[in-house]
Amino acid sequence: MNSLKYWLACAAMLLMAQVALAQEAIEITRGSDRATPIAVVPFGWQGASPLAEDMAQITANNLRNSGMFAPFARENMLSYPTRAEEIFPRDWKMLGVEYVLAGQVTATGSGYQLQYHLYSVPREQVILSRTVSGGQNQLRDIAHKLSDEVFEHITGIKGAFSTKLLYVAAERFSADNIRYTLQHSDYDGARAVTLLQSREPILSPSYAPDGQRIAYVSFESRRPEIYVHYVQTGRRERITSFEGLNGAPAWSPDGKRLAFVLSRDGNPEIYVMDLDSKQMRRVTNHYGIDTEPTWMDNNTLIFTSDRGGRPQIYKQNLNSGSTERLTFVGNYNANAKLSVDGRTMVMVHRQDGYRNFHIATQDLERGNLKVLTETSLDESPTVAPNGTMLIYATRQQGRGVLMLVSTNGRARSEIPTKFTDLRVPSWSPYLP
Amino acid sequence: MEVIKFGKLAALVVAFGVVVGCSSKGGDAAGTGAVDPNAGYGAGATTGADSGLSSEEAALRAITTFYFEFDSSDLKPEAMRALDVHAKDLKAQGNRVVLEGHTDERGTREYNMALGERRAAAVQRYLVLQGVSPAQLELVSYGEEKPAVVGSTEEAWAQNRRVELRK
Numbered sequence: 001m002n003s004l005k006y007w008l009a010c011a012a013m014l015l016m017a018q019v020a021l022a023q024e025a026i027e028i029t030r031g032s033d034r035a036t037p038i039a040v041v042p043f044g045w046q047g048a049s050p051l052a053e054d055m056a057q058i059t060a061n062n063l064r065n066s067g068m069f070a071p072f073a074r075e076n077m078l079s080y081p082t083r084a085e086e087i088f089p090r091d092w093k094m095l096g097v098e099y100v101l102a103g104q105v106t107a108t109g110s111g112y113q114l115q116y117h118l119y120s121v122p123r124e125q126v127i128l129s130r131t132v133s134g135g136q137n138q139l140r141d142i143a144h145k146l147s148d149e150v151f152e153h154i155t156g157i158k159g160a161f162s163t164k165l166l167y168v169a170a171e172r173f174s175a176d177n178i179r180y181t182l183q184h185s186d187y188d189g190a191r192a193v194t195l196l197q198s199r200e201p202i203l204s205p206s207y208a209p210d211g212q213r214i215a216y217v218s219f220e221s222r223r224p225e226i227y228v229h230y231v232q233t234g235r236r237e238r239i240t241s242f243e244g245l246n247g248a249p250a251w252s253p254d255g256k257r258l259a260f261v262l263s264r265d266g267n268p269e270i271y272v273m274d275l276d277s278k279q280m281r282r283v284t285n286h287y288g289i290d291t292e293p294t295w296m297d298n299n300t301l302i303f304t305s306d307r308g309g310r311p312q313i314y315k316q317n318l319n320s321g322s323t324e325r326l327t328f329v330g331n332y333n334a335n336a337k338l339s340v341d342g343r344t345m346v347m348v349h350r351q352d353g354y355r356n357f358h359i360a361t362q363d364l365e366r367g368n369l370k371v372l373t374e375t376s377l378d379e380s381p382t383v384a385p386n387g388t389m390l391i392y393a394t395r396q397q398g399r400g401v402l403m404l405v406s407t408n409g410r411a412r413s414e415i416p417t418k419f420t421d422l423r424v425p426s427w428s429p430y431l432p
Numbered sequence: 433m434e435v436i437k438f439g440k441l442a443a444l445v446v447a448f449g450v451v452v453g454c455s456s457k458g459g460d461a462a463g464t465g466a467v468d469p470n471a472g473y474g475a476g477a478t479t480g481a482d483s484g485l486s487s488e489e490a491a492l493r494a495i496t497t498f499y500f501e502f503d504s505s506d507l508k509p510e511a512m513r514a515l516d517v518h519a520k521d522l523k524a525q526g527n528r529v530v531l532e533g534h535t536d537e538r539g540t541r542e543y544n545m546a547l548g549e550r551r552a553a554a555v556q557r558y559l560v561l562q563g564v565s566p567a568q569l570e571l572v573s574y575g576e577e578k579p580a581v582v583g584s585t586e587e588a589w590a591q592n593r594r595v596e597l598r599k
Contacts, residue, residue, distance in 0.1 A: 175580065201577035203541060223572055224545070245549055245573060248542040261542065268546040289546040304543055311543055335540040348540050357538065377584065379540050395537070395584055424541065 035070040035410055036154070038063060039097045042074060043114060044082030044104040051105065051139060055114065058143035059101065059150070061188065062161040065413065066151065066388045067406020072097050084117040084126050092121045101150060111135040114142050118150055128153050140190060160384040163187045164428040165391065166195075166205040166214060167402060169419035181419075182216060184231060187384070187391075187427065189402070189415035195229065204424060208251045211431040215239070215249035215258060226260055228275070239273065250293045250301075259283070259293035259301055270303055272318065283316060292335045296342060302326065304334040313347060327362065329369050335380060339387040344407075346372075346381045346390055359392045361407065372409055382427040383407075391415065391425045492517040496597040497580075498555060499590065502536070505550040507558055515555065518597060519562035526568065531555050532596040533573040534580070536589035541575055548573035555595045 040060040045051055060071035078091045081102045092100055103116030111134050118128040130149060134142040141162065148159025165187050171179045180202045185192035196202060200219035207214050208228075215228050224246040229236040240246045244263035251258060252272075259272045265282070270293045273280040284290040288307035296302055302315045311334045313327040327333035332350035339346070342364070349360035349371065359373040359381045375394040383390045389411075391404050400423045402415040415422070496518075498511035507515070522529065533552030535544040552571040560566055581591040 172582065178578075201574065203545075203575075203577065219574070219577075244571060245545060247545050261546070263546070263549055268549070289543065289550070291542045291546050292540065304540070306543075311539070332539065334543050377537060398583060 035064075035068055036099065037070045037072055037095075037097045038099040038101060039072040039077060039092060039095070040074075041077065041080050041082070041100065041102040043102070043116075047105075047107060051112075053139035053143065055105070055139055055143035055146070056101075056103075058140060058188075059147045061413075062144065062147035062159075063151065064411055065188070065404055065406065066155075067408040067410035068151075068155060068388065084119070084129065087117070087119045087126070089121055089124045092119075097121055099154065103146075108133060111138060112142060114146060116146055116150075118153060140186060144186070157388065158386050158430070160386040160388065160430065161187065163385060163431060164207075165189065165415075166207060166216075166426040166428070167393075167422050168202045168205065168424050169417070170400070170421040170423065171419060172421065183419075187389075188404070189417055192417070195231065195234070204248050205426045206249055206251060207426055207428045209253055209255045209429050211429050213255075214426075215251065217247050217249065226258070228258075239275075248292050250295060252295050252298055254298050259295065261291045261293070270301065272301075283318065294337055296338060302336050302338070302345070304336070313345070326364070330360075332357065333360075337381055337383050339383055339407075340385055341387065344387065346383055346407075348379050348381065359390070359405075370409075372405055372407070373403070375403065378403075380424050382425050384427055385430050391427060393423045393425060489517050493521065498595045498597075500551055500593040500595075502538070502589070502593065503547070505547070505554045507554055511555075512558065515558050516562060519559050519564050522559065522564045522568055523562075526565075527599065528568050528570065530570045530572055530598045532578075532598060533571070533575075534578060534592055534594050534596070535576045536592045537576045537579065537584065538589065539576075541577070545573050545575035545577075548575045551593075551595050555597070 040056045042056045063069035064071050072095060078095065079088065081087045082104045087100050087102060098121055100119040100121060101116060103114050105112055105114050113131055113133040115131045117126045120127045128150070132142050132145045144162040147161040151157065151159035165185050167183050169181045169183050180198050180200065181194045182196040182202050182205055183192045184195050198218060198220045200222060203217040205214055205216040212232065213228050213230055215226060217224050218227055225238055226240040226246050226249050227236050228239055239258065240260065240262065242262050242264040245261055245268055247261045249258050249260045256276065257272050257274055259270060261268050262271050267287055268289050268291050269285065270283045270290050271280050272283055283301060286305065286307045288305055290303055290305045292304040293301045296315065299318050300315060301318065302313055304311050305314050308325065310331050312325055313333050313336045314323055314325050316323045326345065330349050331352050334348045336345050336347040345362045345364055347360060347362065348357050350357050356376050357378050358371050359378045360369050360371045362369045373392065377395045378392050380393040381390050387407060389404060389406050391402055393400055393402055400421045402422050402425050403412060404415055405412040492514040495514035498514070499508065531552040533548030535548050549571060552573055556566070556569045556571055559569060579592045580594065581588040
């Protein structure tokens with residue numbers, strides 16, 4: 001019975017994929033055929049015991065996650081240089097590799113140091129040589145820093161591998177006994193630390209632009225309340241506790257205001273609060289559901305509303321109050337997020353005639369829509385600060401998982417975790 | 433467990449000859465043929481009610497979970513019958529209850545939080561129309577965060593689209 005369901009689901013997905021491919025506006029790309037081939041050679045290390053982290057592997061994974069690089073399999077390398085003078089172009093030309101990244105790790109008094117060389121195979125020369133160092137427990141930080149530098153040197157785009165991720169894990173012991181924890185990890189899911197634990201739901205975590213504060217909704221008092229929480233110190237402040245909904249907090253780009261949803265006036269409306277003065281003003285005024293605000297700039301909000309009958313994305317100018325509908329394709333568009341350049345919107349999307357929810361991007365200038373995911377019940381997209389990757393939540397075999405996809409659609413992988421059920425990821429900004 | 437409970441209630445209600453019209457399923461935008469956990473007590477049994485009215489009332493009083501169609505906050509006739517009994521009790525006793533709104537897992541979490549509240553508000557509105565004071569009714573929406581049944585099937589979703597009346 002289960003296998004029948006599985007095959008039916010597979011058949012349905014194939015059918016949908018075919019229909020999707022038949023439509024001009026939607027493209028699903030896979031594989032890394034157009035990504036730049038790079039060889040990240042295992043880094044040299046002379047220590048007595050192996051290092052706790054494989055920094056070359058972390059770096060290769062980072063570059064692959066961007067969808068812009070295809071790391072070359074280390075087992076197929078013809079040589080394993082660790083110093084610049086050991087890199088010979090003939091070893092790499094025949095493998096079709098464009099860049100070679102090699103390095104040597106040494107112990108310092110307080111930790112480690114990595115001296116690396118980025119080599120251009122067509123130009124037959126080292127194009128970047130640098131040293132990255134870190135403390136005893138910072139091997140991953142060193143690998144992410146190195147990845148950021150190499151990524152930016154080649155692509156011209158600032159790397160976002162040293163960023164963090166917030167998400168909520170739920171462990172269900174029984175229907176009435178669920179443990180919710182707010183997790184803080186590296187962007188790739190490694191080194192997760194619990195920031196908050198509760199017997200009641202935690203929802204909608206969101207990183208402030210300063211990289212120090214986060215906002216979220218906690219039901220710890222058995223009602224929803226919005227909190228602002230300092231990641232480093234753990235100090236937190238309750239921001240709202242009104243009757244009805246208190247939800248969907250979103251930071252203004254200047255970090256001074258929080259937009260959120262309250263239903264104290266009878267139905268869900270969007271409000272903006274100045275965090276210093278705690279002065280609050282209502283932004284929307286409609287009997288429909290208005291929720292999931294996000295900021296386009298310090299003066300413009302976009303949000304989900306069912307004022308037109310079905311959930312769609314709208315834009316509202318905070319000064320003039322003028323409102324404009326942004327989405328017209330599909331019967332369900334919600335929970336929009338914007339790329340940092342403001343040109344691309346990422347959202348939860350359901351096509352007309354279909355039952356599944358996917359993550360789609362919409363070009364705000366040209367309006368064209370691209371479906372990025374092919375899993376089911378996809379939601380909560382969050383975009384890396386450089387716009388090259390996004391993480392979203394989906395369900396697999398009855399559990400919530402987080403998937404990382406490159407915005408060009410080439411790379412995808414599951415965020416590893418020790419928890420059974422994950423949801424509501426939120427990507428940090430660039431951190432100092 | 434939810435199913436078993438309702439099976440028993442259904443049997444009880446039917447046994448005392450309650451006349452309840454079959455609810456027609458509302459237009460689900462997704463075109464699903466959702467399983468309706470309330471459907472049990474509506475089918476069959478059309479003999480007139482004679483004795484055992486208080487037992488019928490007890491059966492309706494025991495119903496504290498009210499189910500909804502996908503993306504809908506319309507009360508079903510069966511729910512209204514049970515709510516009539518709860519309204520009578522609330523007016524007599526003056527106690528406070530919590531109306532917890534829930535949704536299935538489809539759609540975004542914050543939108544579902546709003547939808548769950550809409551459902552709880554629909555129950556509240558109905559009770560207030562029956563004369564219950566709004567001060568007796570506290571609304572909380574949990575959206576899709578507290579499913580009664582875990583799973584991504586029509587059956588699970590139907591069990592999860594609900595308002596629970598909690599004393």
